Amino acid sequence: MGTPHTYRVIVRGTFDGLSEASRTRLLAEVEEHGMAAMRFTEEGSLAYDRTLKHFSYRLVVESDAEDGDEMAGALAEERVEAALAALGHGYKGLKSKVTDLDTMKINRKGR
Template structure:
């Protein structure tokens, strides 16, 4: 079994060809999908601004084989985003992802200041 890595993936996109019903649902649910709702989860968390209703982002946690790399983690997250958005009946376009491998990221710790 190969080594597993945990990735944080942000999938960004643009709302596209939204029906009036879909637009109304997004505007009504906007308070649930504001900046305070940003979380990295397996299911993904959706965030957007209701006015103008143009762009959105979804944040995912993806666990995948390290050998498959960040590209596969991004593809998996984009697939999850597509399925979720289609399931909700929302039109979208231009999905693109940004991936961070939590197992290889370097954490810079600032030394305590001397007084």
Template sequence: MFRVTIRGTFDALSDTDRAGLLAEVDAFRTAFTETGTFTYDHSLSAFTFRCQLPAAPDDGEPEATQRAIAALRAHGYPHRILRIAVTDMRDIKIRRKRRRP
């Protein structure tokens, strides 16, 4: 599983795009989903796009990045990408607290 965070700016939004985004604005909706979740403020200048993608055994960060960009483009809003961060959840190790006897 990959979790990808894309930070960017909206670019020349139409009035319809602006109205649609403002109708959906929810600062508390920040989940990683397969279709992707936008977080932005009312000025509609910058955004954060989060998505979670299944990983095939031979997938790496470049493949996850391309699939995340495709998910972002599927939403149809004109944008510019500033930064992309990819986390391969297969590499995350969870340390459990030891119980003391």
């Protein structure tokens, strides 16, 4: 096993085939899932708007650095799929954007 790295992953997708119960629940909770609520967490933070078209999930994933960004993205997508399935929300077209926090460069401005 290699070195574990911490990744921030944004998984984007499209709601698909939402039941009336899903639509009602999502609309009732829309204020809790706006821009201000977006956080990177292990369980994931769901964000969407009233159109109920697109959504994004922000997650923190620990993965072996040797497995690369692709594995971190796959792990995040699995978590999102499980979370949406547990809530009964249909979706399609998941895509991930991965940032390895352990290799990220930080440019500090001079004083």
